[in-house]
Amino acid sequence: xxxxxxxxxxxxxxxxxxxxxxxxxxxxxxxxxxxxxxxxxxxxxxxxxxxxxxxxxxxxxxxxxxxxxxxxxxxxxxxxxxxxxxxxxxxxxxxxxxxxxxxxxxxxxxxxxxxxxxxxxxxxxxxxxxxxxxxxxxxxxxxxxxxxxxxxxxxxxxxxxxxxxxxxxxxxxxxxxxxxxxxxxxxxxxxxxxxxxxxxxxxxxxxxxxxxxxxxxxxxxxxxxxxxxxxxxxxxxxxxxxxxxxxxxxxxxxxxxxxxxxxxxxxxxxxxxxxxxxxxxxxxxxxxxxxxxxxxxxxxxxxxxxxxxxxxxxxxxxxxxxxxxxxxxxxxxxxxxxxxxxxxxxxxxxxxxxxxxxxxxxxxxxxxxxxxxxxxxxxxxxxxxxxxxxxxxxxxxxxxxxxxxxxxxxxxxxx
Ligand code: CAO
Numbered sequence: 001x002x003x004x005x006x007x008x009x010x011x012x013x014x015x016x017x018x019x020x021x022x023x024x025x026x027x028x029x030x031x032x033x034x035x036x037x038x039x040x041x042x043x044x045x046x047x048x049x050x051x052x053x054x055x056x057x058x059x060x061x062x063x064x065x066x067x068x069x070x071x072x073x074x075x076x077x078x079x080x081x082x083x084x085x086x087x088x089x090x091x092x093x094x095x096x097x098x099x100x101x102x103x104x105x106x107x108x109x110x111x112x113x114x115x116x117x118x119x120x121x122x123x124x125x126x127x128x129x130x131x132x133x134x135x136x137x138x139x140x141x142x143x144x145x146x147x148x149x150x151x152x153x154x155x156x157x158x159x160x161x162x163x164x165x166x167x168x169x170x171x172x173x174x175x176x177x178x179x180x181x182x183x184x185x186x187x188x189x190x191x192x193x194x195x196x197x198x199x200x201x202x203x204x205x206x207x208x209x210x211x212x213x214x215x216x217x218x219x220x221x222x223x224x225x226x227x228x229x230x231x232x233x234x235x236x237x238x239x240x241x242x243x244x245x246x247x248x249x250x251x252x253x254x255x256x257x258x259x260x261x262x263x264x265x266x267x268x269x270x271x272x273x274x275x276x277x278x279x280x281x282x283x284x285x286x287x288x289x290x291x292x293x294x295x296x297x298x299x300x301x302x303x304x305x306x307x308x309x310x311x312x313x314x315x316x317x318x319x320x321x322x323x324x325x326x327x328x329x330x331x332x333x334x335x336x337x338x339x340x341x342x343x344x345x346x347x348x349x350x351x352x353x354x355x356x357x358x359x360x361x362x363x364x365x366x367x368x369x370x371x372x373x374x375x376x377x378x379x380x381x382x383x384x385x386x387x388x389x390x391x392x393x394x395x396x397x398x399x400x401x402x403x404x405x406x407x408x409x410x411x412x413x414x415x
Pocket of ligand 1 (some may be wrong): 104
């Protein structure tokens with residue numbers, strides 16, 4: 001039995017943040033019913049298409065293991081069907097612009113009235129406050145949540161990251177909120193509202209940068225490279241390039257072939273406990289006893305110079321050979337892996353983290369499977385649904401409509 005088997009989700013999500021959340025719940029076994037506008041569907045079905053007329057990878061990779069029903073809750077019959085779905089589901093998830101579900105005629109108070117056990121979960125760009133009515137996409141959240149101001153190099157502009165911390169990150173937060181509310185409902189018998197703002201989710205992921213903001217009041221951030229470079233600190237957490245962000249200094253270093261391969265680099269951490277091993281490995285055994293280098297505090301004003309010396313060594317080796325040399329010595333490091341290398345990595349295929357899926361109109365494609373592994377409830381990745389593929393079965397089995405009632409709903413444009 002899957003961990004969330006028996007939990008039914010009314011999935012009113014679109015684009016990325018909400019679908020990430022409901023896809024995770026579906027992988028864990030929930031019955032996720034994705035409600036889409038008749039004839040239109042989730043906008044991402046048609047975005048960034050690589051094959052004409054076929055659901056995009058953007059859509060297919062975010063909507064596995066779900067069923068699709070088309071429904072317009074703004075029509076008369078659509079409202080009746082939607083009300084029945086609220087009665088029959090445990091959780092409703094949405095990430096429309098602020099107020100959209102209310103405008104459909106289903107504010108939280110009404111949803112609660114229809115089904116007091118309903119858990120109603122939403123992603124919005126911002127929480128209550130000056131920006132609560134704004135529409136928000138990924139990079140806006142990265143910029144307003146503190147990620148962009150602290151990402152990039154000191155002498156360059158703020159940078160956004162390729163990791164979708166605003167969309168997928170908030171979806172993950174929301175999924176935890178939903179499961180927590182389901183657990184609470186076991187005891188209270190009641191549903192509740194679950195909300196996660198993208199700004200809040202990003203700020204939560206940037207927690208260590210707010211830590212550093214407060215440390216600045218007590219002096220320079222000595223583990224930042226700029227300290228060793230003699231560059232003064234301003235009044236807010238600066239961009240730190242590839243500095244580690246933790247107590248053990250780290251940096252990205254060139255490896256053999258960096259001149260023509262954009263990913264011939266390695267992340268290298270000068271773990272204090274194995275400093276002696278590092279000195280031996282890079283041919284600087286004298287640094288083990290030198291008072292200017294032996295202790296971590298003594299090294300703080302020389303971090304850039306130390307990484308220059310380590311790079312002299314890493315440049316002589318392939319990035320995987322650097323890792324092979326460091327691992328037995330307990331020196332933490334990691335090669336910079338390209339998407340091509342990740343897609344082809346056999347161990348990720350073996351664990352189901354990278355999965356090949358077959359789709360009726362697109363054929364075979366790769367996706368990222370469930371990164372969370374449960375020992376007794378393994379996840380299988382099932383292809384995303386076509387638009388309205390499960391409309392009839394859901395309208396019959398979940399909503400309880402007859403064939404004639406379904407035909408009438410279609411006539412009205414409700415389905
Ligand atoms: N039947 C009929 N109408 C439907 C429908 C259905 N099944 N599903 C949605 N709609 C309607 C909504 O009612 C809404 O109409 P109104 O504005 O007239 O009330 C409209 O479709 C969708 O509205 P939207 O404003 O949410 O869509 P958008 O493309 O303009 O904005 C986005 C997209 C993502 C910016 C916005 O939804 C948003 O800010 N969401 C919250 C933050 C968020 O999740 N951002 C992440 C985006 S990427 O994951």
